[in-house]
Amino acid sequence: MSAAIPIPVIQLLQVLTIAIGAPGITGVIAKVEARLQGRRGPRIRQPYYDLAKLFRKEALAPDGASWFFLAAPLIAVAAYLTIPLLIPVLTSYGLPLGYMGDILGGGFLLSLASFVVATAALETGSPYAQLGSSRAKTFSAITEPVVLFVVFTVALLTGTDLPYALAATVRSSAGQIIRPAHLLAAAALFMVILHETGRIPVETHTGTYEFGMIEEARSFEHSGPFFALLKWGSELKQLILYTILADVFLAPWGLASSQRAGAVVLAIAALLAKATAVGCVVAVIDNSFAKLRLFKITEFVAGAFLLAVLGVFTLYLGGG
Amino acid sequence: MDPAQAPGVYEGAANVIAAVMLLIEFGMLRQALARDQVRLYMAQSALISVLAIVIAADRNLPELYVLAALSAALKVVAVPLVLRRLLARTGDDEEEAVGVAGSNTLSPATAVLAGIVLAAFGFFCFGAMGIHGPAAPATALAIAGAMVLVAFGLMIVRRDVASQAIGFFSLENAISLAALVVASGLPLILETAFLFDLLVAVVVFSMLIRTHHTRAESLSTADLTRLRG
Numbered sequence: 001m002s003a004a005i006p007i008p009v010i011q012l013l014q015v016l017t018i019a020i021g022a023p024g025i026t027g028v029i030a031k032v033e034a035r036l037q038g039r040r041g042p043r044i045r046q047p048y049y050d051l052a053k054l055f056r057k058e059a060l061a062p063d064g065a066s067w068f069f070l071a072a073p074l075i076a077v078a079a080y081l082t083i084p085l086l087i088p089v090l091t092s093y094g095l096p097l098g099y100m101g102d103i104l105g106g107g108f109l110l111s112l113a114s115f116v117v118a119t120a121a122l123e124t125g126s127p128y129a130q131l132g133s134s135r136a137k138t139f140s141a142i143t144e145p146v147v148l149f150v151v152f153t154v155a156l157l158t159g160t161d162l163p164y165a166l167a168a169t170v171r172s173s174a175g176q177i178i179r180p181a182h183l184l185a186a187a188a189l190f191m192v193i194l195h196e197t198g199r200i201p202v203e204t205h206t207g208t209y210e211f212g213m214i215e216e217a218r219s220f221e222h223s224g225p226f227f228a229l230l231k232w233g234s235e236l237k238q239l240i241l242y243t244i245l246a247d248v249f250l251a252p253w254g255l256a257s258s259q260r261a262g263a264v265v266l267a268i269a270a271l272l273a274k275a276t277a278v279g280c281v282v283a284v285i286d287n288s289f290a291k292l293r294l295f296k297i298t299e300f301v302a303g304a305f306l307l308a309v310l311g312v313f314t315l316y317l318g319g320g
Numbered sequence: 321m322d323p324a325q326a327p328g329v330y331e332g333a334a335n336v337i338a339a340v341m342l343l344i345e346f347g348m349l350r351q352a353l354a355r356d357q358v359r360l361y362m363a364q365s366a367l368i369s370v371l372a373i374v375i376a377a378d379r380n381l382p383e384l385y386v387l388a389a390l391s392a393a394l395k396v397v398a399v400p401l402v403l404r405r406l407l408a409r410t411g412d413d414e415e416e417a418v419g420v421a422g423s424n425t426l427s428p429a430t431a432v433l434a435g436i437v438l439a440a441f442g443f444f445c446f447g448a449m450g451i452h453g454p455a456a457p458a459t460a461l462a463i464a465g466a467m468v469l470v471a472f473g474l475m476i477v478r479r480d481v482a483s484q485a486i487g488f489f490s491l492e493n494a495i496s497l498a499a500l501v502v503a504s505g506l507p508l509i510l511e512t513a514f515l516f517d518l519l520v521a522v523v524v525f526s527m528l529i530r531t532h533h534t535r536a537e538s539l540s541t542a543d544l545t546r547l548r549g
Contacts, residue, residue: 178332180339180459299350302429306346309436310339313443313466314459 023047054228072120073229124221132217149308153185167252184311191304246274338460365395439466467494
């Protein structure tokens with residue numbers, strides 16, 4: 001028997017797992033993607049080196065930018081680091097702070113982070129940063145209904161909208177996994193995640209072609225530690241969304257059900273393995289589809305909306 | 321509000337198959353190539369056979385296996401083959417890839433949204449009829465109703481004969497879905513008779529496609545509007 005870990009420490013571990021694991025997952029995806037293309041690819045640790053290098057560099061701000069330009073990356077990272085307190089990252093039982101907010105609370109924090117980053121990009125006066133933030137806001141306005149419908153599905157499935165409750169429902173029986181409402185909502189969420197993390201078919205993740213950029217363009221004017229925070233923030237967002245998909249919707253197994261150290265360590269490994277698996281799927285998608293033209297993105301989102309709406313429909317007749 | 325009860329695994333599987341068939345119907349709505357539409361029709365028909373097998377296994381109805389095999393032979397192999405040959409003959413220089421993209425009267429995203437409205441209407445209409453039973457998953461039946469309306473929508477928003485034919489065939493798929501879910505115990509001979517109705521439709525539509533193509537030199541029905549009195 002291993003020793004029990006106090007609850008506050010587990011809660012802290014949830015945040016640390018996400019914070020430290022996030023760049024690693026990005027590195028794994030980059031590596032897998034490169035291998036699929038027949039390249040050797042960067043080291044998996046490369047994102048950590050990038051962050052370390054950027055944190056050592058000088059920070060510059062454009063002329064006329066206010067304090068908000070520099071505060072935005074900090075606010076964004078703070079928001080991202082709050083979300084792991086609300087979702088099941090390591091434990092299957094709710095931690096004390098886990099009931100601070102429901103899925104919508106997490107959604108608000110994600111929107112807040114993306115809002116401050118977009119506002120900071122607007123302040124720079126750089127055309128590309130402004131283009132990026134304007135596009136990001138336009139498209140997030142049309143993905144918002146999809147997220148809402150996914151939340152409705154969760155609410156109808158569990159009678160609450162706490163992520164812990166849905167995970168427990170999914171674990172409870174095979175009938176809960178195979179019902180169309182759950183599968184449709186999970187598929188819609190996956191499409192939203194592809195959109196939110198700026199992956200193909202919405203956006204090319206690597207490359208310097210500004211006209212195709214949405215999320216990537218927003219950080220053009222930031223430098224040094226602040227740029228590092230933005231980069232780290234987008235990696236955090238990616239791992240958080242993967243965690244929601246894996247630990248709440250698709251595979252809420254392998255979470256620690258007690259406070260024993262062994263179980264918690266196992267849960268950390270399981271989370272990273274699940275996120276890697278999701279990342280591999282994303283890398284395969286990255287390599288098998290072309291980027292959509294900007295005005296075709298609405299069709300992609302309309303597809304996700306269709307899935308989410310059908311999920312709610314099927315529930316209304318009780319059968320779904 | 322009470323959490324929704326999970327249906328059994330069999331009912332869940334039937335509902336999932338029905339939902340995927342409806343999604344394929346939506347896929348046809350936004351597909352730009354007739355070839356890809358035929359491919360989607362094949363996938364949809366294959367799912368109907370899978371559903372027949374699932375129901376056969378669950379309710380111990382061995383004749384449904386025969387129906388599944390017949391339906392697969394007809395809808396996954398024969399009908400797409402006929403359609404492909406027809407399309408290859410009507411295609412002009414590049415015999416492959418008959419584009420029907422220009423035949424959209426609505427943009428794909430709008431068509432999908434309109435389809436969602438139609439599907440919702442069909443869904444709740446069938447839901448309101450309140451057909452319940454231990455052997456009839458209400459959701460799968462309602463999805464079949466939604467599919468019928470979306471297939472009608474596909475025939476309406478497309479202005480070419482090929483998409484309209486495929487819309488009609490997939491409408492038949494929707495009706496087979498409803499029949500399988502509600503009356504899977506029907507005698508095999510009746511089910512087979514319904515299946516052969518499809519053959520009549522195929523003959524009619526292939527005549528229509530060929531006549532229209534020889535007269536108008538295109539698959540588009542847009543030229544027919546000037547025939548109005």
